Amino acid sequence: MTNLKEIAGAVVAPQGFLAGGVFCDIKRLGTGKGSQKGPKRDLALIISEVPATVAGMFTTNQICAAPVKVCLERVAGGEAQAIVINSGNANACTGRQGMKDARAMTAEVAKLFHLPAAHVLVGSTGRIGVTMPLANIRAGIREAAQRLGNTPTHAAEAAEAIMTSDTRPKQMAVEFKLGGRVARLGGICKGAGMIHPGMSATGRRPAARPLHATMLCFLTTDAAVDARTLRRALQEAVARSFNRITVDGDMSTNDTVLLLANGLAENPPLGAGRGRTRPRDVETFQAALNHVCLELAKMIVRDGEGVHRVVTVRVSGAKHAADADAAARAVANSALVKASWHGGDPNWGRIIDALGYSAATVVEEKVDIGYSAPGSRKRVWSLKRGQPTKTTFPELCRAVALPEFDLHIQLNLGSASAVMYAADLTEDYVSFNKGDVTDAATLGG
Amino acid sequence: MTNLKEIAGAVVAPQGFLAGGVFCDIKRLGTGKGSQKGPKRDLALIISEVPATVAGMFTTNQICAAPVKVCLERVAGGEAQAIVINSGNANACTGRQGMKDARAMTAEVAKLFHLPAAHVLVGSTGRIGVTMPLANIRAGIREAAQRLGNTPTHAAEAAEAIMTSDTRPKQMAVEFKLGGRVARLGGICKGAGMIHPGMSATGRRPAARPLHATMLCFLTTDAAVDARTLRRALQEAVARSFNRITVDGDMSTNDTVLLLANGLAENPPLGAGRGRTRPRDVETFQAALNHVCLELAKMIVRDGEGVHRVVTVRVSGAKHAADADAAARAVANSALVKASWHGGDPNWGRIIDALGYSAATVVEEKVDIGYSAPGSRKRVWSLKRGQPTKTTFPELCRAVALPEFDLHIQLNLGSASAVMYAADLTEDYVSFNKGDVTDAATLGG
Numbered sequence: 001m002t003n004l005k006e007i008a009g010a011v012v013a014p015q016g017f018l019a020g021g022v023f024c025d026i027k028r029l030g031t032g033k034g035s036q037k038g039p040k041r042d043l044a045l046i047i048s049e050v051p052a053t054v055a056g057m058f059t060t061n062q063i064c065a066a067p068v069k070v071c072l073e074r075v076a077g078g079e080a081q082a083i084v085i086n087s088g089n090a091n092a093c094t095g096r097q098g099m100k101d102a103r104a105m106t107a108e109v110a111k112l113f114h115l116p117a118a119h120v121l122v123g124s125t126g127r128i129g130v131t132m133p134l135a136n137i138r139a140g141i142r143e144a145a146q147r148l149g150n151t152p153t154h155a156a157e158a159a160e161a162i163m164t165s166d167t168r169p170k171q172m173a174v175e176f177k178l179g180g181r182v183a184r185l186g187g188i189c190k191g192a193g194m195i196h197p198g199m200s201a202t203g204r205r206p207a208a209r210p211l212h213a214t215m216l217c218f219l220t221t222d223a224a225v226d227a228r229t230l231r232r233a234l235q236e237a238v239a240r241s242f243n244r245i246t247v248d249g250d251m252s253t254n255d256t257v258l259l260l261a262n263g264l265a266e267n268p269p270l271g272a273g274r275g276r277t278r279p280r281d282v283e284t285f286q287a288a289l290n291h292v293c294l295e296l297a298k299m300i301v302r303d304g305e306g307v308h309r310v311v312t313v314r315v316s317g318a319k320h321a322a323d324a325d326a327a328a329r330a331v332a333n334s335a336l337v338k339a340s341w342h343g344g345d346p347n348w349g350r351i352i353d354a355l356g357y358s359a360a361t362v363v364e365e366k367v368d369i370g371y372s373a374p375g376s377r378k379r380v381w382s383l384k385r386g387q388p389t390k391t392t393f394p395e396l397c398r399a400v401a402l403p404e405f406d407l408h409i410q411l412n413l414g415s416a417s418a419v420m421y422a423a424d425l426t427e428d429y430v431s432f433n434k435g436d437v438t439d440a441a442t443l444g445g
Numbered sequence: 446m447t448n449l450k451e452i453a454g455a456v457v458a459p460q461g462f463l464a465g466g467v468f469c470d471i472k473r474l475g476t477g478k479g480s481q482k483g484p485k486r487d488l489a490l491i492i493s494e495v496p497a498t499v500a501g502m503f504t505t506n507q508i509c510a511a512p513v514k515v516c517l518e519r520v521a522g523g524e525a526q527a528i529v530i531n532s533g534n535a536n537a538c539t540g541r542q543g544m545k546d547a548r549a550m551t552a553e554v555a556k557l558f559h560l561p562a563a564h565v566l567v568g569s570t571g572r573i574g575v576t577m578p579l580a581n582i583r584a585g586i587r588e589a590a591q592r593l594g595n596t597p598t599h600a601a602e603a604a605e606a607i608m609t610s611d612t613r614p615k616q617m618a619v620e621f622k623l624g625g626r627v628a629r630l631g632g633i634c635k636g637a638g639m640i641h642p643g644m645s646a647t648g649r650r651p652a653a654r655p656l657h658a659t660m661l662c663f664l665t666t667d668a669a670v671d672a673r674t675l676r677r678a679l680q681e682a683v684a685r686s687f688n689r690i691t692v693d694g695d696m697s698t699n700d701t702v703l704l705l706a707n708g709l710a711e712n713p714p715l716g717a718g719r720g721r722t723r724p725r726d727v728e729t730f731q732a733a734l735n736h737v738c739l740e741l742a743k744m745i746v747r748d749g750e751g752v753h754r755v756v757t758v759r760v761s762g763a764k765h766a767a768d769a770d771a772a773a774r775a776v777a778n779s780a781l782v783k784a785s786w787h788g789g790d791p792n793w794g795r796i797i798d799a800l801g802y803s804a805a806t807v808v809e810e811k812v813d814i815g816y817s818a819p820g821s822r823k824r825v826w827s828l829k830r831g832q833p834t835k836t837t838f839p840e841l842c843r844a845v846a847l848p849e850f851d852l853h854i855q856l857n858l859g860s861a862s863a864v865m866y867a868a869d870l871t872e873d874y875v876s877f878n879k880g881d882v883t884d885a886a887t888l889g890g
Contacts, residue, residue, distance in 0.1 A: 061801040063798060063800065063801030090794075093794065093833075095810075128794030129794050193781065194781060248780040249780060250780060250781045252798065335695060335870075335874075335878070336639060336693060339875050339878035340878065340879065340880050342875065343878075345879065345880030347880060349535075349573030349574050350573075352508050352698075353506065353573070353696075353698055355507075355508065356507040356696075356698060357505075357506045357507070362507045362508065363507075364507070364508050364538065383574075387538075388574050425780075425875055426875060427872040427875045427876055429780075429875075430787065430871060430872045430874075430875055433785065433788075434784045434787040434788025434790065434871075435788040435790030435792060
């Protein structure tokens with residue numbers, strides 16, 4: 001990562017991108033006017049000045065929102081130039097009207113910027129089962145179009161506009177050398193609840209059993225990358241980041257990651273003619289993309305609904321990759337394990353219990369369980385070969401009292417490993433999600 | 446069920462059974478003396494005056510406690526006469542010493558009652574990873590042996606002794622006519638946390654993916670049933686009851702159901718020579734066993750840790766039985782759905798979301814979601830064919846405000862159905878399970 005430098009500007013850090021966020025009262029609260037002050041923004045636009053290649057990853061939930069369906073069709077074409085995103089309404093379970101509305105949103109953008117509608121993508125998050133307030137949204141799009149810009153403030157307004165139960169905007173950008181040129185990659189994302197993504201490029205489930213947020217992430221880069229190479233890179237980056245996080249084990253109907261690459265960095269194009277692409281450049285681009293996706297994914301976990309503590313579950317020594325994944329997910333999603341993290345209780349009994357009921361092969365007499373500060377090599381072991389170690393209880397309590405720590409599970413059965421970025425289960429999560437039946441009854445995707 | 450009459454006495458209601466429960470300080474609290482007063486009892490004995498046939502169902506967790514391993518060996522023999530049970534210590538993850546201790550408990554009982562050790566079974570629940578306080582337990586067994594009796598008070602003391610975080614003892618018994626004789630069947634059980642059993646007769650997992658409590662249940666009957674017929678009957682009853690409940694989705698290391706049948710009702714023996722057993726008698730016995738297991742299983746859900754509301758999830762119209770099961774479990778274990786039940790929020794968006802990420806085939810445009818009072822035919826529909834109905838929000842709120850209600854999910858894809866007895870997710874559950882790091886750090890199985 002020595003080649004990577006963090007810079008400001010998120011999605012407008014790469015050359016040729018504009019963004020903006022406005023308030024258009026999607027929840028029909030009837031409050032506030034204009035976009036400068038008043039309530040949280042709820043509509044964002046991201047636009048490239050020139051056509052870009054595009055790649056996307058989408059929820060594998062069988063109940064999938066209209067904007068996801070529209071993106072699935074359009075991303076297949078490999079080219080796009082604009083993304084319109086709203087919060088407050090997920091446009092999920094809205095039937096044919098929902099599909100019309102999603103397309104109408106993109107048509108409005110296409111008209112304003114003289115683009116083919118097929119080059120405009122759409123993302124939504126918020127209530128499930130409520131028809132979109134299209135007049136408000138159209139007004140919002142027109143206002144956002146007039147207020148686009150490429151300053152960090154513009155990107156931050158877009159990042160705010162896509163938030164739902166998030167308590168803060170999530171954004172980042174990096175700069176790196178690519179084939180002798182300077183390239184940039186930036187992104188914004190949102191999460192908070194219904195977070196356990198299992199996205200694929202086709203919306204179809206992989207052969208493995210289904211995984212389980214609304215999380216939305218929009219990435220931009222000025223690197224020149226062909227659509228096929230871009231898709232492969234995004235698949236790898238999402239597999240290592242967004243598909244490895246969980247807040248509550250519930251996979252949303254709207255999970256979406258989109259990446260636009262407009263080529264304005266003028267690097268030798270990645271993927272354009274095999275002989276001409278330097279493998280090292282592909283690696284450099286992948287490393288930048290992996291880094292941004294992982295940092296954004298971790299921001300989602302840290303800002304998850306009611307989350308007080310973030311735990312990185314690192315399983316190693318599994319027989320197979322699928323075992324490592326199943327073991328890590330079982331621990332990361334166990335209500336009892338997550339409650340003990342909240343309490344600062346180094347309860348290895350619940351961890352080994354969850355391993356035992358996971359789909360992974362586990363042998364009690366072989367399991368090691370330990371803790372470390374994030375990324376530290378110094379580990380405190382609570383269990384070795386299935387038996388409690390001599391580590392004192394206060395020592396273990398100190399290890400799990402950190403606001404973030406790594407949980408190391410060594411199965412000692414093979415060489416496969418997996419990681420999950422997980423959160424504790426708190427009274428705050430329950431209080432938030434038990435619902436305000438006067439308002440949040442249909443909040444969701 | 447017209448043939449069934451509820452009677453008092455639980456495990457001692459059937460002829461020839463004795464029970465008792467005492468306090469022997471298994472948690473080494475050092476408080477209280479004797480068994481009449483002071484702290485909660487923690488050791489129970491159940492004994493048949495004559496040898497009985499036996500059947501058992503055990504956790505399919507790969508991390509399985511020593512008492513489960515001992516029972517698995519002995520139940521295979523088909524005959525038993527006594528069960529010793531303790532709370533406060535699960536004897537799980539205790540290695541070779543744990544196996545020695547579990548056998549020593551049964552040996553103590555065998556010696557006192559002049560039985561073969563192989564005819565004594567053992568169950569444990571409580572902390573994981575702590576060596577058993579064998580001297581206390583031996584003293585407890587000796588005291589319990591002197592205090593055995595066949596009054597409802599004796600059964601209630603045994604039911605109290607097996608409780609951990611349960612707030613009340615769970616017991617019931619029924620009387621029914623069997624082949625012209627009066628037979629009885631009774632049971633006691635415990636649950637509260639780590640409740641999502643997936644038991645099998647062999648402790649091996651079924652071909653399907655693993656399910657996910659410590660729940661313990663001890664059943665007695667004076668019906669004459671051979672071991673093979675008894676095992677089949679128990680498998681069916683557990684499949685319809687304990688294996689269909691969930692409090693928190695965590696399957697324990699210690700889940701155990703044991704059933705002793707001592708034949709003192711002197712009915713024509715079930716299963717003894719095919720030609721001689723009347724199929725109707727087998728059905729009668731099965732119905733009695735199903736009824737007792739289901740009622741006891743529901744008591745576990747109602748008294749689950751922090752549970753305020755009990756929801757029966759009824760999925761029908763699934764393509765296959767496995768689909769119906771997967772759909773019901775996904776909904777019953779969704780943190781977001783469970784939190785909405787707590788809040789009395791009729792949030793169908795979260796329900797259809799969970800259906801969509803389950804392993805079941807689900808088609809959005811076909812899903813109906815509705816509510817009824819338990820067992821009532823009068824349903825209030827929130828969703829029909831994937832679209833919100835005209836039922837008003839206050840009407841839906843009233844339907845989910847009941848302390849217990851049925852959730853009806855019709856997938857309209859086939860004819861398979863499944864039911865799960867589930868609980869809400871509350872702040873109280875989290876508070877209880879975040880752990881008192883001065884005591885509960887190793888509480889578990």
